[in-house]
Amino acid sequence: MNTMNAAHIRHGSNIGQKFTRREGALKVTGEARYAADHHPAGMLYAALAVSAVARGQVTSLDVAAAKAHQGVVEVMTPENAPKLAHHPDEKTNPFSFRLDLLQDARVRYVNQPIAVVIAETLEAATEGALLLAPAYAREPAAVRFEESEIFVPPAVGVGSPPQEGHGDVEAGLRDAAKRVDAIYETPAHYHNAIEPHAIVAEWHGNKLVIDTPSQGMTIAQGRLAAFFDIAPEDIFIRSPYLGGGFGGKGMISGPQVLGIMAAKLLGKPVKLVMRREQLYGPVGHRGMTRQHLRLGADAQGALIAIDHHTLTATSQFDDFFEPSSSVSHTLYATPALRTRYDAVRLDTGTPLFVRGPGEASGNVALEGAIDELAESCGMDPLAFRLKNYAETEPLSGKPFTSKALRECYAQGAARFGWADRPLAPRSMMDAAGRLTGWGVGTATFPAHMFQAAARAEIRADGSGLVEIGAQDMGQGAWTALAQIAADGLSLNMENLDFRIGRSDLPDAGIAGGSGHTATAGSAIHSATGAAIAALADIAMNDETSPLFGAGNAGVVSRNGHLYRRDDESRGESYAAILQRAGRLSVEGRGEGAADPAVMETYAAHAHGAVFAEVKIDPDLGQIRVTRLVGAFAAGRVINPRMVESQYLGGMIWGVSLALLEETIMDHRTGRPMNANLADYHVPVNADIPSIEAILVNEHDPHINALGIKGVGEIGITGTAGAIVNAIWHATGRRVRSMPVTLDKVI
Numbered sequence: 001m002n003t004m005n006a007a008h009i010r011h012g013s014n015i016g017q018k019f020t021r022r023e024g025a026l027k028v029t030g031e032a033r034y035a036a037d038h039h040p041a042g043m044l045y046a047a048l049a050v051s052a053v054a055r056g057q058v059t060s061l062d063v064a065a066a067k068a069h070q071g072v073v074e075v076m077t078p079e080n081a082p083k084l085a086h087h088p089d090e091k092t093n094p095f096s097f098r099l100d101l102l103q104d105a106r107v108r109y110v111n112q113p114i115a116v117v118i119a120e121t122l123e124a125a126t127e128g129a130l131l132l133a134p135a136y137a138r139e140p141a142a143v144r145f146e147e148s149e150i151f152v153p154p155a156v157g158v159g160s161p162p163q164e165g166h167g168d169v170e171a172g173l174r175d176a177a178k179r180v181d182a183i184y185e186t187p188a189h190y191h192n193a194i195e196p197h198a199i200v201a202e203w204h205g206n207k208l209v210i211d212t213p214s215q216g217m218t219i220a221q222g223r224l225a226a227f228f229d230i231a232p233e234d235i236f237i238r239s240p241y242l243g244g245g246f247g248g249k250g251m252i253s254g255p256q257v258l259g260i261m262a263a264k265l266l267g268k269p270v271k272l273v274m275r276r277e278q279l280y281g282p283v284g285h286r287g288m289t290r291q292h293l294r295l296g297a298d299a300q301g302a303l304i305a306i307d308h309h310t311l312t313a314t315s316q317f318d319d320f321f322e323p324s325s326s327v328s329h330t331l332y333a334t335p336a337l338r339t340r341y342d343a344v345r346l347d348t349g350t351p352l353f354v355r356g357p358g359e360a361s362g363n364v365a366l367e368g369a370i371d372e373l374a375e376s377c378g379m380d381p382l383a384f385r386l387k388n389y390a391e392t393e394p395l396s397g398k399p400f401t402s403k404a405l406r407e408c409y410a411q412g413a414a415r416f417g418w419a420d421r422p423l424a425p426r427s428m429m430d431a432a433g434r435l436t437g438w439g440v441g442t443a444t445f446p447a448h449m450f451q452a453a454a455r456a457e458i459r460a461d462g463s464g465l466v467e468i469g470a471q472d473m474g475q476g477a478w479t480a481l482a483q484i485a486a487d488g489l490s491l492n493m494e495n496l497d498f499r500i501g502r503s504d505l506p507d508a509g510i511a512g513g514s515g516h517t518a519t520a521g522s523a524i525h526s527a528t529g530a531a532i533a534a535l536a537d538i539a540m541n542d543e544t545s546p547l548f549g550a551g552n553a554g555v556v557s558r559n560g561h562l563y564r565r566d567d568e569s570r571g572e573s574y575a576a577i578l579q580r581a582g583r584l585s586v587e588g589r590g591e592g593a594a595d596p597a598v599m600e601t602y603a604a605h606a607h608g609a610v611f612a613e614v615k616i617d618p619d620l621g622q623i624r625v626t627r628l629v630g631a632f633a634a635g636r637v638i639n640p641r642m643v644e645s646q647y648l649g650g651m652i653w654g655v656s657l658a659l660l661e662e663t664i665m666d667h668r669t670g671r672p673m674n675a676n677l678a679d680y681h682v683p684v685n686a687d688i689p690s691i692e693a694i695l696v697n698e699h700d701p702h703i704n705a706l707g708i709k710g711v712g713e714i715g716i717t718g719t720a721g722a723i724v725n726a727i728w729h730a731t732g733r734r735v736r737s738m739p740v741t742l743d744k745v746i
C-alpha cells in the first residue's frame with residue numbers, strides 16, 4: 001500500500017502510483033512502431049491528390065501525365081476506384097459520417113481527395129499527384145455564416161435536443177436588476193495531431209490487415225466491413241500507438257479507406273500518409289460558433305436567467321453540430337434556463353469531435369458572460385461563481401454523483417493568491433509597465449462511460465495476462481489501465497502481461513469523450529475480479545488447499561496469493577493452486593459500462609477551477625499568459641503523473657483556444673489559408689511560462705466501482721475563460737472573439 005499519496009489516490013499497490021509510461025523508452029528511442037513505420041514486402045506508396053476548390057465538379061485529370069512519371073504504378077480516380085458495397089453517402093446511423101471515396105467527380109470542400117496516385121516510392125507518388133493538373137467546373141462556395149440559410153439542427157453533439165431548458169427566461173431577463181447581452185465567437189479549429197492520419201493496408205484474399213491509428217477499432221471494423229462486404233472479424237487492425245487523437249481518429253476517415261481501396265485495386269500492400277495541409281478538410285474539425293448569451297441577475301447577484309443560443313456551421317452534405325450551449329446545463333444554478341441552436345451549411349468538410357467538442361467553445365463564452373455579469377453586479381468574479389454554485393445539475397435537477405468544485409475554487413484560489421486581486425480592471429502593472437490581469441474560469445466536463453469488454457488470465461507460473469482492445473493516444477492508457485489490471489489481479493506490474501491496441505482483443509469501445517479509463521478500467525476491474533473468483537473456486541474446492549472450505553468466509557488476494565479472509569495466515573500462491581489442479585490458467589471476463597440506474601438518478605461530471613494571470617504590453621497589445629493554476633476534481637486518480645499531464649495538456653489547449661488557434665478561410669475560394677503548423681498557431685513552450693495543476697481529492701461513490709471520472713478534456717474548459725477574463729481585468733476591454741489577438745486589445 002502506497003501511503004505517500006492522499007486517500008483519493010491510494011488504492012492497491014499499483015493504482016495511485018506515479019508510474020512513468022511503460023512504452024516511454026520505446027517512444028523516445030524511436031522503437032515504438034507507429035502506423036506509417038510499417039513496410040510489408042512489396043509495399044507501394046500512395047499520395048492523395050486533393051481539390052483546390054470548395055464546390056463543383058472535377059472535369060479533367062491528366063492521368064496519362066501522372067502515369068508516365070517514372071515509378072508511378074497507377075492512378076485511382078472515380079473511373080477505376082473499386083466500387084463499394086455500401087455507398088459512403090448512405091447513413092446507417094447518425095455517426096456513420098459521409099466520406100469522399102472517389103465514387104464520383106463531385107467536389108464538396110477544399111482538400112477533398114479527388115485521386116490517389118500509387119507508386120514505387122513516396123517521391124514518385126507525390127510528384128505524380130502534382131502532375132494531375134485537375135480542371136474544375138467551379139460553383140460559388142459559402143464559407144461564412146452570412147452566406148447560407150439558417151435552420152434549426154435536428155440534434156446537436158451526440159443526439160442532444162436543439163432546445164432545452166425550464167422556467168421563463170424572458171420574464172427572468174425582464175425582471176433582472178443586472179443583465180448581460182453578449183455575443184461570443186469561436187473559429188473553426190482543425191486537427192493537427194503530430195501523427196497525421198496514416199494507413200498501411202494489406203489484403204490477404206478477402207481478409208484485410210491494416211496498421212492505422214484509431215480511437216475506436218470496432219467502430220472502424222464495422223464501417224469497413226460494410227464498404228468491402230466482408231465480416232468485421234476479417235479485418236485486423238493494429239493501433240498500438242497514436243501520435244495524438246483529439247477526436248480526429250475517433251471514426252475512420254475517408255483517406256484511410258482510400259488507402260485500403262488502393263491496396264485492393266493493386267493487389268499489393270499500400271501505405272498512405274496524409275500531408276499536413278490535407279488534414280484541413282476530410283478528417284473533421286471544430287465547427288465555428290457565434291454564441292449569443294443573455295444572462296440576468298437579481299439585485300443580490302443571484303442568477304435568475306440564462307439564455308444560451310449557439311449558431312454553428314456544418315457541411316453541405318452531413319450533420320454534426322458543435323454543442324456549445326449545452327455547457328449552460330451544468331454549471332450555474334438558475335430558475336430559468338434555455339439553450340438553443342441554429343445552424344448553417346457551408347462548403348467545408350464536415351465538422352466533428354475536436355478536444356472538448358461543445359464544452360470548450362461553449363465554456364469560454366459562458367465563463368466570459370458570467371464574468372461580465374459579476375462585473376455589472378460589482379462582485380468579485382469568484383465570489384459571484386460561489387454565490388451561483390449549483391448544488392444539483394441545473395437542467396436535470398439531479399444530484400451530482402460527486403462534486404468537489406468548492407474545493408477546486410478554494411485550493412486554486414489559495415495557490416494562485418486570488419485574495420489579493422483588486423476588483424477594478426486596469427489596476428495592476430508589473431515593473432516592466434505591462435498591464436496585469438487576473439481571471440478565473442470554471443471547468444466542467446461530463447463523466448461519460450461507454451461500453452467495453454476485457455479478458456484476464458492467471459497463469460500457472462503465477463503471472464497474469466490482461467487483454468483489452470484499448471487505445472493509447474498519448475494519454476497514458478498503456479500505463480494507467482495496466483495499473484488497474486495489476487491491482488485487479490493483486491500482482492506487481494512486472495508480473496503482468498498487458499495487451500492493448502489490436503482489434504483481435506476484447507472490444508474496448510472508443511477512446512474518446514474522456515471516458516476511456518473509466519470504461520475500459522471498469523471492464524478490466526470486472527474481468528480481473530472474475531479471474532480471481534475462478535481461481536478461488538478451484539482452491540476452496542480442493543481438500544488439500546489451506547483455503548478449502550473458506551467458502552463463507554471468503555478469500556482475499558494479495559501479491560500473487562489468496563488468503564482466507566478470516567485468517568490471513570492461511571493461504572497459498574496462485575501458482576501453487578493452479579499447478580496442483582493441473583491447470584495452465586484460469587480466465588475471467590468482464591464488461592464496463594455506465595450503470596443505467598446511476599445515470600437515471602445522478603448527474604455525472606468532473607469539475608475544476610482555473611486561475612490565469614496575463615501581462616499585456618499597453619502599446620503593442622502583446623498578450624502573455626504568465627501564470628496558470630488549475631485545480632480539478634475527477635474522482636479517483638489512477639496515476640497522478642498521467643492525470644497531471646492530462647490536465648496540463650488540456651490547459652495548454654485552453655491557451656490555444658483563447659489566444660492562438662484560428663483557421664483562416666479565403667472567403668472567395670473556401671481555402672484554409674493557414675493549413676500548416678507555421679501559420680496555424682498553437683502554443684509552444686515559450687507561450688507557457690508557469691503552469692500548475694492541483695489534483696483535488698474527490699471520492700465518487702456512484703460513478704463506477706473504481707470511482708473514476710475522465711480527465712482528458714476538462715482542462716481546456718475553464719482555462720480559455722480564465723484567460724479572456726484576465727485580459728479584461730488587465731485592460732478593461734472585453735474581447736469576445738476568439739482567439740484574442742493583439743489587434744483586438746489595442
Ligand code: MOS
Nearest residue numbers: 247354355512513
Ligand atoms: Mo475526443 S474530441 O472525445 O476524442
